[in-house]
Amino acid sequence: MYHLVFPLKYRKSVITEESGITLVNVCKEISARYEVEFIEIGYESDHVHFLVQSVPNMCVSEMVRTIKSIVAREIFRLHPEIKAKLWGGNFWTSGFYANTVGLYASKEVIQKYVQNQGKEEEYEKIHSGQLKLF
Numbered sequence: 001m002y003h004l005v006f007p008l009k010y011r012k013s014v015i016t017e018e019s020g021i022t023l024v025n026v027c028k029e030i031s032a033r034y035e036v037e038f039i040e041i042g043y044e045s046d047h048v049h050f051l052v053q054s055v056p057n058m059c060v061s062e063m064v065r066t067i068k069s070i071v072a073r074e075i076f077r078l079h080p081e082i083k084a085k086l087w088g089g090n091f092w093t094s095g096f097y098a099n100t101v102g103l104y105a106s107k108e109v110i111q112k113y114v115q116n117q118g119k120e121e122e123y124e125k126i127h128s129g130q131l132k133l134f
Contacts, residue, residue, distance in 0.1 A: 013045035
């Protein structure tokens, strides 16, 4: 299980409630195709947090590349107004934060961290799922 954070390009505040719904729907499609289970998805206006579970043979960089590319493509396709605000044509920055969830950072600890990240009133939890055995 991993805690992933993807900042938006230029740290622009472009995620809205409507695009957040699209984000969840796209992630559900990714789950169905790629054996990546989204335990929690949340965002502030300029970055997105994911708590994800995946099969052990998928490396983190491959999982990140898959999520970032599909989400960006679909957000731009379904919300062209967001693409107009990000003049470089990229939705995400090139970097990301990733950490494993384990003994000292349990699922509950990471969920609490994600929920309390930044300004508490700005964070929007938009999806919550269940662990799966692959």
